[in-house]
Amino acid sequence: MKSMKLSKEIKISIALVAVPLVISFLLILLPVQEEYTARGEIAPVSDLGINGSVHFTYVYSGIIENYLDKFYVFLEFDDVEFITLDDDEYEFYTEYYVGSDAEEDAYKEQTVANAVHVTASEIGEEDVFQDKIDDILYHSAEYYGDSMGLMVAIGLVEEMNNVDYSRHGSLTIAGTGTLEYDGTVGSIGAVKQKLFTAAANDVDIFFIPKDEDIYGMYSNESEARQVLREENLDLNVVPVETLDDAIEYLENYDTGKVLLQ
Template sequence: MLSNLIQTQYIFQEWKKVIIMHAPQQAAKKRRYLPEIIITCIILLIPISAVTYCFIPRYYTYIAPGEIVSVRDIGVHGSVHFCYVREGLVSNLFEKWSAELASPDAEFEPTDASAEEDFISMEETGADDRDDTIYNALTSAADQAQTPVSDSELEQRWDTIIAEASNYYGDSLGLMLSIGLVEETQHQDFSKNGKYIIAGTGTIEADHTVGSVGAIRTKLLTAEQSDADFFFVPKDKDNFQYEGLSNEEEAEQVKQELDLKLQVVPVATIEEALYFLAGLNSSQQNLNDHA
């Protein structure tokens, strides 16, 4: 019995020596692995944090120069152009950076989550406004024609142009569309076979008046980048119904500030625009003769 006890104590002492001898080695291993674990965690946390930061909800609306579009692109046999700009809504920094990459000239404004519903509503309303101004453009152009146009012809042409213009929304194409329709019905070419690049913006109302629109600054930059010679804007200095500068005043200010080459042409009605275009070639000829 005593012998077994002594033997057990001996084994216990030997195991104790082994544990004591290996303990420093295990502690050293732990100390050696600890920095590697910390570094690995930090390396993993960096991309995780960056991705999280990029996708945290942050809302911005933006607007950027687009293009001037020939009325021919929406099925009208004219030479003039309307102007569209790129507008959108982003919901995080990743989307914002992507939009900046696609449109380096984009201007962003911080907003909140409610802007998403507002933006959808604006697109829906813009489609209705586009359809209305297309009809007004058709009737305004028809009023300039010597031959009466029947209601059925107007309706058919209206449906056709709406289908062609489905990629655009808003009513700012109205004025230029009505001018293009006058060219089509009267077989005219106000560009003088491409001599002039004529663009513009503005609604057209049922009474032939030109209504105010938004994004004048961006549209002017778009027209300038497209080498437009003339750019029509609403003549609304005396009847602008919103806060801030009227379209006419803003256009004049932007032209001076940025020293734009194009000529800004404010018009109150389609008749004023047509009068300017009718005298364009003779005016240019008179200037050349005087020089």
């Protein structure tokens, strides 16, 4: 039997088809254990059923298991950052992102309840108090985490006192931070991506937790200062320790005043 010799053109065609398939196969097979966080969006508290003008901030995050995942994440998101995880960290974050909806809901419910409690001077009866919590949680179903607490509380102050800290939309006010039962603002994660998010949305005032006295170089304040310097972000970042600090700043706001340098 006479053997068939493939032409050069056929060999090139086969190579053009095979090489991408081999690369894709390797990308799927090669394991990667990383967490990613990426620039997100700001959303008005009015989306949560609150009659306020301020915004809360959310980012995109998750874990990747192979290089193909990493490639798609890189294409899909802006300002994405990858952090390598060891085996224990990877197991923890896998449970966090995949199997902890109930825990995440509990954190969010607690910070919303704290926000309502701290601002509830005009809410009389307990059932009205709980109805407000339930209404905010219902409207926030598509968002996870507890870093919206501070901005929820500021929005409730606007609603309950019929004030508009945005000066009829002339200011874009956003921020991040949990809220404790006593009105203290708690630290959060993904500071860098939240600063990128605020800058991309032309935010005029961006609140973060004032926590440098507690956590030092690992604080949200310290990280924010470093990001502003290294990325040359034009952003008015305002660290606050309590809800009252944030309200005082908004009530006495001077255009162009920068508190974090």
